[in-house]
Amino acid sequence: MNPDLNRLQSYPFEKLRQLKxxxxxxxGKSPIALSIGEPKHVPPHFVIExxxxxxxxxxxxxxxxxxxALREAVAAWLQRRFKLGASSQNERGIDPETQIxxxxxxxxxxxxxxQAVVDRSENPLVVMPNPFYQIYEGAALLAGAEPWFLNTLADTDFVPDFDAVPVDVWQRCQLVYLCSPGNPTGAVVDATRLRQLIALADEHDFIIAADECYSEIYFDEDAPPVGLLQVCAEMGRDDFRRCVVFHSLSKRSNLPGLRSGFVAGDAEVLxxxxxYRTYHGSAMPPPTQAASxxxxxxxxxxxxxxxxxxxNSTPYWRFCNRY
Ligand SMILES: Cc1ncc(COP(=O)(O)O)c(C=O)c1O
Structure with a gap:
């Protein structure tokens, strides 16, 4: 058996199930569910149809x-949502053929x-936020890399402080997982910090994997969270070099069971x-593509x-403020 499997933590919700x-x-008291976070709103009827x-x-x-058709729909969405193409020669801002x-x-x-991007012969590190979505750690371990945890604490408003990472970590780093808006804190990594991370990626030659699956849940309609590709576009970095974003319909459209999302960014990496995916066998079923x-x-x-x-948030915040 692959010995790295023994390095994986059991899945948190399985641990929780055993503890409970x-x-x-x-x-007379009803328990507060801290189990798997699943959207509870009704999914759009027309998508199911x-x-x-x-x-x-x-x-x-x-x-x-x-x-x-699916890659074009995604390209159009990315362009609308993250203003891709605004400062570029490329009308669509992102190429559905090679960048999605x-x-x-x-x-x-x-x-x-x-598994696709880590070179295990180079003593690799994968940098990730802490607390973090557990998949990042397991992915690093099974790719033959050492996870390096970047604490996201209250003193940095729950966003990663890239200045706190030692240079020898950056030198061994091949991949950075970023989560913005972050799970569990909801903290958004702003454009300045994203630009700083892109500069570090260029300097030390690593790839940024930005998990943006919560990007469509925000309070202020006039201030949606900024995205990594958006910052690339603002920098005139139209090839999105070293940058890849991950998006999902699970939270945006309340469709966690559809299993539909996309990655977009650097064409060479994609x-x-x-x-890798062709061998792994992870094509999306045609009805799922049409619904997406x-x-x-x-x-x-x-x-x-x-x-x-x-x-919903009003009673939630009232509840939080009581304790
Ligand atoms: C931070 C984060 N990333 C990714 C996912 C995976 O979402 P999905 O596979 O449904 O797109 C989740 C799910 O809860 C999550 O919390």
């Missing part, structure tokens, strides 16, 4: 790189990405990732979703 086993809530009406697509093997790949949710992609096009093309349901979170 046999416990009874005191009479599209999925159903394309079930006949199951008769074909899908391409790992997905349909052109569909994935079956960001979880599998975040894991697979490390070409290698596509090669509908979801990426519509913003109304996403705005309504945020509206519901805004309404």
């Amino acid at each position: 086993d046999g416990l009874q809530a005191p009479a 599209e999925l159903i009406s394309h079930l006949h697509g199951l008769e074909n093997y899908p391409l790992t790189r997905g349909s052109t 790949l569909p994935v079956n949710g960001t979880r599998e992609a975040l894991f697979a990405f490390a 070409a290698k990732f596509l090669l 096009i509908k979801a990426w093309n519509d913003e109304t349901h996403v705005e309504k979703n945020r509206e519901m979170y805004r309404e």
Whole structure:
């Protein structure tokens, strides 16, 4: 067996299940669920309908790189949301042929990405925030790298402080996982810090994997969280060199069961990732692709979703403030 499997932590929700086993809530009190975070809002009806009406697509093997229509829908969404192309010669801002790949949710992609990009012969480090989404650590370990944890604490507003990373860590670093808005804190890494990280990536030759799966859940409609590709575009870095973002319909569109997302960015990196994925066998089923096009093309349901979170947040904050 692969000995690195023994280095993996058991999955947190499995640990939690074992810890809770046999416990009874005191009479008259209802437990607060701290188990797997799953969107509770209703998914858009028209996306489900599209999925159903394309079930006949199951008769074909899908391409790992997905349909052109899906990659074009994603490109258009990225361009609208992150203002790609605003400062570039490229009208579309991002090339759906070479700079976008569909994935079956960001979880599998975040894991697979490390397997594709880490060179295990070079004593590699993978830098990640702490606390962190557990997949980052397992991905690093199984890719033959050592995880290096960058604490995100209150004194830095819960965002990573790249100045706190020793130079010898940057020298061994091959991949940085970033999570913005962050899980669990919701903290957003701002454009200044993203520019700093891009400069460090150029200096020390590592890749940035920006997990932006919460980017569509925010309070102020006039101030959406900035994204890594957006900062690249603002810098005139149209090839998105060393930068890859991960997006998902799970939180944006309340469709965690659809298993649909995409990665986008550096074409050279994505070409290698596509090669890896072809062998890994992770093509998105055709009905899922059709439903995903509908979801990426519509913003109304996403705005309504945020509206519901805004309404829900009032009792939540009142609750928090009590303790
Ligand atoms: C930070 C973070 N990244 C990625 C994921 C994976 O989401 P999905 O695979 O549904 O896109 C999650 C899921 O909860 C998450 O919290």
